[in-house]
Each structure stands twice: as C-alpha cells, then as structure tokens.
Amino acid sequence: MSAPDIILDDPDRLIAWAAKQLGLGFFSDARAIGWGAADDIRAVAVYERWTGTDCCVHLISDQRPGWLSRRFIAAGFTYPFVVGGLQRMTGLVPASNKRALRLNQHFGFRIEGALRRGADDGGDMIVMGMLREECPFIGKDRPYGQ
Numbered sequence: 001m002s003a004p005d006i007i008l009d010d011p012d013r014l015i016a017w018a019a020k021q022l023g024l025g026f027f028s029d030a031r032a033i034g035w036g037a038a039d040d041i042r043a044v045a046v047y048e049r050w051t052g053t054d055c056c057v058h059l060i061s062d063q064r065p066g067w068l069s070r071r072f073i074a075a076g077f078t079y080p081f082v083v084g085g086l087q088r089m090t091g092l093v094p095a096s097n098k099r100a101l102r103l104n105q106h107f108g109f110r111i112e113g114a115l116r117r118g119a120d121d122g123g124d125m126i127v128m129g130m131l132r133e134e135c136p137f138i139g140k141d142r143p144y145g146q
Contacts, residue, residue, distance in 0.1 A: 004042060004066060006075045007034035018044040018060040026058075033079050035072040042067040045076040053087045055080055059103075073107070077137040091128040094119035104128050108136050 007014060014032035019025050027048040036042035043061035057080065061067040080086045091109055093100045096119065109128040118125030132138075
C-alpha cells in the first residue's frame with residue numbers, strides 16, 4: 001500500500017467514494033480532491049454549486065487515524081481559492097454534528113446563519129462561510145499542497 005498523498009487525477013472516483021460514504025449525491029458541477037492512495041482513499045473534499053465567486057464544500061473521511069493532514073488541508077483550501085479563483089466557500093453543517101462544527105471553526109469558517117429545519121434529522125442546518133482573505137492555509141508562504 002502506498003503512502004497517503006494528494007489525489008487529483010480521478011475526480012469521478014473520488015466523488016463516487018464520497019457519495020457512498022455520505023449516502024447522497026452531488027450536483028453535476030462537483031469537483032473533488034482526495035487524500036490517500038489509488039487503492040486506499042481516506043478523505044475527499046467535494047466542491048459543488050460553483051457560482052464564480054463561491055462554492056459549497058463537503059469534507060468526507062473514513063475516520064481512520066491519519067485521514068487528515070496539513071498537506072491535505074492546504075490543498076483543500078488552495079483548490080477553490082487559488083486554482084478556482086473563488087472569493088469565498090460555503091459549508092452547510094447539521095447543528096447536531098458538533099464535531100463537524102468545531103472542525104470547521106478550527107479551520108477558520110465562521111457561522112453566518114441557519115436554515116431552520118434544513119437538516120435531514122429535522123434540526124437546523126448551520127451555514128458556515130470563509131472568505132479567501134480569512135483562510136489561514138493559503139498565501140505566498142504556503143504553495144499548493146504544502
């Protein structure tokens with residue numbers, strides 16, 4: 001088995017893996033990057049609903065130790081902000097998923113509002129956003145994937 005690395009060359013397989021993990025589909029404009037190896041995907045970031053200034057981001061993992069690395073985090077923010085040229089990213093997190101809310105806030109996302117009863121569990125969906133200039137993982141001193 002290969003050492004984990006950024007996976008950029010097979011977005012259809014990454015999106016299919018993420019959809020299976022979550023049990024849902026993504027919009028037709030979905031793009032993805034992954035972390036792992038060709039034979040062992042550990043995490044995928046899916047970006048969908050591209051508007052020219054924004055996209056929705058989903059982070060999906062298998063929860064095994066080592067699924068999250070600084071290199072994957074940097075690549076995950078570089079892709080939409082630098083490669084995609086976006087000004088912001090939006091994340092939608094069920095209010096009941098406290099772990100995901102904490103992780104998103106740790107990354108630098110800010111709570112921007114709530115979609116009342118918007119989550120599958122009947123609870124609220126928390127709207128989180130990050131502006132490009134607020135992102136701590138990109139910049140001149142942090143090249144792509146470092």
